[in-house]
Structures are given as structure tokens and as C-alpha cells.
Amino acid sequence: MRSTRLDLALETGAARLPEAGDILILRPRAGDDLSALPKARLRVVTGFKPDFDWFSRAGLACATTPSPAAAALVCLPRAKAEARALLAAACAALPPGAPVLVDGQKTDGVDSIYKDLRGRVAVGPALSKAHGKIFGFPASDALADWVAVPQQVAGFTTLPGVFSADGPDRGSALLAEVLPPKLPGRVVDLGAGWGYLSHHILLRDGVKELHLVEAEAAALDCAKANITDPRCQFHWADATQWQVPHLAGAVVCNPPFHTGRNADPSLGQAFLKAAARMLAPDGTLWLVCNRHLPYDPVLKAAFHNIEEIGGDAAFRLIRASHPKRR
Structure with missing residues (x-):
């Protein structure tokens, strides 16, 4: 066109x-x-x-x-x-x-x-x-x-055009609330955006290494301004293709499901498959997703244990552990 x-x-x-x-x-x-x-x-x-x-x-x-x-x-x-x-x-x-x-x-x-x-x-x-x-x-x-000017929202720096530029989205807020008090030493925030979930991950005990993976450079720049903890590593990368240098104990993810204006569930499904690849054999995916998205078949194919742990009328909160190895 x-x-x-x-x-x-x-x-x-x-x-x-x-x-x-x-x-x-x-x-x-x-x-x-x-x-x-x-x-x-x-x-x-x-x-x-x-x-x-x-x-x-x-x-x-x-x-x-x-x-x-x-x-x-x-x-x-x-x-x-x-x-x-x-x-x-x-x-x-x-x-x-x-x-x-x-x-x-x-x-x-x-x-x-x-x-x-x-x-x-x-x-x-x-x-x-x-x-x-x-x-x-x-x-x-x-x-x-x-000209794009950084703005302060709820104590975080965002920029026009990045996802949820006006403040934390509802799904991420729900996921942050159910993260356990202690997380494994190595964690991946897959599709980290401007760092809201990473901020909450770092508040948990046990985290020694956090990888923020984000495809949008402007969002990752905001994350670098928002998250200055030395445990963090920032990766400008396609989350569906990136692989953690060493397998992670946990992946935290609020995956996108739009390509431009159009809904594209396959994008979120690719995030879930990527998460399974980067987890250790006993690793866990902490996921929030819209209820209407067809993620269950992908989760069942990729993980041995799947549990819905909360949500609301619009969102599901899911814990999936022990990824299957092909």
C-alpha cells in the first residue's frame, strides 16, 4: 500500500x-x-x-x-x-x-x-x-x-509512542502484585518496556541478575533511566529471537499482541515459545495476558505445569513451570 x-x-x-x-x-x-x-x-x-x-x-x-x-x-x-x-x-x-x-x-x-x-x-x-x-x-x-519530550509518570520516565506511555497498564500492575516474595537468581523481563515490571522484580529477594529485553529502543532508553540497579543487563533485541546467555530461573512477561493496528496473537505466542527456550528445566514463566487470546495450546505444548493464579474480567495471570524439551 x-x-x-x-x-x-x-x-x-x-x-x-x-x-x-x-x-x-x-x-x-x-x-x-x-x-x-x-x-x-x-x-x-x-x-x-x-x-x-x-x-x-x-x-x-x-x-x-x-x-x-x-x-x-x-x-x-x-x-x-x-x-x-x-x-x-x-x-x-x-x-x-x-x-x-x-x-x-x-x-x-x-x-x-x-x-x-x-x-x-x-x-x-x-x-x-x-x-x-x-x-x-x-x-x-x-x-x-x-519534539518528543520525556515525561514523568508515577515516578517513571516515559516517551511518546512507547507502550503504556501514560502510566503502568492494568495487566502489568496485576502481574506485579502476584510475583512471589522470592525469585530465582537469574530473571528475564521479556518485553520489558520502560521498566515497570523490572522495578517490581528487583524488589523481590534472591534476584542477582535481571535481563531486560526490549525491541523498542526508545522504551529501552526509558528503562535505563528508570532502572539503575547494577544487577540489570539491557538488551535491545527481538524478544522472540533472543536467547539468554545462561538459562534463567524465571521469565516475567506481558507480551504484546498487536502488529501495528491489527491484533496478532501469533506475536504473543512467539513470546511464550521464546520464554520456554530460555528457562532452566525447573524454571517458571510468570505471565499476564488478555483473556480472549488463544495461548493455552502453546502453553500446554511448551510447559509441564500450568496454573491460572488470578486476574480480572479482562486479564489472566498464569504461572507455567518446567518447560518441555524437544
């Missing part, structure tokens, strides 16, 4: 790019077709490790933060605060007047962003195609107040 709109914009002249200089592509998603653009000049900017790895394997230069360039394409995310921050970051990396292209789906709020921009910059006409829009505007400092 993105490639369809990009091709149309370039073919019709609605989007014009400079003949030289780097072109930043901010927050594309794995699978996005960028072949309409000159590959040698592209610089993918994303803090999401699976997307970073996908574009790196495709032979594109990748970074987690923007660098000076001649033009930019911003691929709008779902979160409006994050979208605004990306637009401000694109402008800050470009010289005044350089082209900033914006592409997004209607379901991700592209119409709202277009309306917001029209009151601030000289935004061009929008082309509609494949349930989305693409348009452009010249870079300026008019969006400086949209």
Missing part, C-alpha cells in the same frame, strides 16, 4: 526529491517496498529491532536516530504523539525548505495529521490511494514544539 502511493506521488510529480543527498525513511515497517526510491541514498531510521533487522538484511543503511539529510519520508505510526515527534525529528534533520513526505493509512490517523499540519506549514495537496494518503511540505522549525 505504501509503495502504491509512493509510486503515484513520484510519477505525477506530486512528490519531488532532490537529485543528491541522503533520504531519511522514518519508521517504515518490515515488508514495506521502498524500491521506487534510490537505494544507495536511503537511510532507514527506526528504533524497532525487528524492522531494523529486516531492512538491514535488505541491504539498506539503518540507524535509530536521524542524521542530516536532503529529504525525508515519514511513515506515520498509529500513536499521534509519536507521529508528531517523527515529523519534528525529520524537520530537525533537514535544511529549511527541504522536502518532507508523509505517508499513512486512514486508520492510523493520516487525515488528522494532515489537518494539524495545514495550520502550521505549507502542506501540499494529498494524494489518496489504497486506503491512505501521501503528501509533502517543506521542512522548517514550525514543528519544534512537537
Whole structure:
């Protein structure tokens, strides 16, 4: 869908790019077709490790933060605060007047962003195609107040766009309440976010080593600010692929189940399989998940012992121990 709109914009002249200089592509998603653009000049900017790895394997230069360039394409995310921050970051990396292209789906709020921009910059006409829009505007400092600024929530640092940026989510709070008074020496917080569960893990006796595994670089940066305990090790990684250097006694997990806007239970299922792989033979998974998610078959295939230990109308709390070895 993105490639369809990009091709149309370039073919019709609605989007014009400079003949030289780097072109930043901010927050594309794995699978996005960028072949309409000159590959040698592209610089993918994303803090999401699976997307970073996908574009790196495709032979594109990748970074987690923007660098000076001649033009930019911003691929709008779902979160409006994050979208605004990306637009401000694109402008800050470009010289005044350089082209900033914006592409997004209607379901991700592209119409709202277009309306917001029209009151601030000289935004061009929008082309509609494949349930989305693409348009452009010249870079300026008019969006400086949209720059992502760390915020303090319940004593923790968060950033726009990270999961549960406005405070601890209900599922994590429920899981923190049922963690036992004592945990094994080596623990993994799988999908650690900005560190809420890690904070509670470190309050338990017995923990000597805590691995925070998080795919979103911005969230992991927040976790580093929130958790300064020397027992911690931070890993920017795809949680479904990462493996702890030595098997862990416990994994604590509130796995994601969305890919972009769409629910994707297979993502959470991959987290559960990964947790089983990184646990010692007598290890335990402490899990919170939405009640409607089809996790039971995966848990039964991966663990000998499974017990529901609490929850509420929306969430289940599960303790699964003794992973099965194939």
C-alpha cells in the first residue's frame, strides 16, 4: 500500500526529491517496498529491532536516530504523539525548505495529521490511494514544539509512542502484585518496556541478575533511566529471537499482541515459545495476558505445569513451570 502511493506521488510529480543527498525513511515497517526510491541514498531510521533487522538484511543503511539529510519520508505510526515527534525529528534533520513526505493509512490517523499540519506549514495537496494518503511540505522549525519530550509518570520516565506511555497498564500492575516474595537468581523481563515490571522484580529477594529485553529502543532508553540497579543487563533485541546467555530461573512477561493496528496473537505466542527456550528445566514463566487470546495450546505444548493464579474480567495471570524439551 505504501509503495502504491509512493509510486503515484513520484510519477505525477506530486512528490519531488532532490537529485543528491541522503533520504531519511522514518519508521517504515518490515515488508514495506521502498524500491521506487534510490537505494544507495536511503537511510532507514527506526528504533524497532525487528524492522531494523529486516531492512538491514535488505541491504539498506539503518540507524535509530536521524542524521542530516536532503529529504525525508515519514511513515506515520498509529500513536499521534509519536507521529508528531517523527515529523519534528525529520524537520530537525533537514535544511529549511527541504522536502518532507508523509505517508499513512486512514486508520492510523493520516487525515488528522494532515489537518494539524495545514495550520502550521505549507502542506501540499494529498494524494489518496489504497486506503491512505501521501503528501509533502517543506521542512522548517514550525514543528519544534512537537519534539518528543520525556515525561514523568508515577515516578517513571516515559516517551511518546512507547507502550503504556501514560502510566503502568492494568495487566502489568496485576502481574506485579502476584510475583512471589522470592525469585530465582537469574530473571528475564521479556518485553520489558520502560521498566515497570523490572522495578517490581528487583524488589523481590534472591534476584542477582535481571535481563531486560526490549525491541523498542526508545522504551529501552526509558528503562535505563528508570532502572539503575547494577544487577540489570539491557538488551535491545527481538524478544522472540533472543536467547539468554545462561538459562534463567524465571521469565516475567506481558507480551504484546498487536502488529501495528491489527491484533496478532501469533506475536504473543512467539513470546511464550521464546520464554520456554530460555528457562532452566525447573524454571517458571510468570505471565499476564488478555483473556480472549488463544495461548493455552502453546502453553500446554511448551510447559509441564500450568496454573491460572488470578486476574480480572479482562486479564489472566498464569504461572507455567518446567518447560518441555524437544
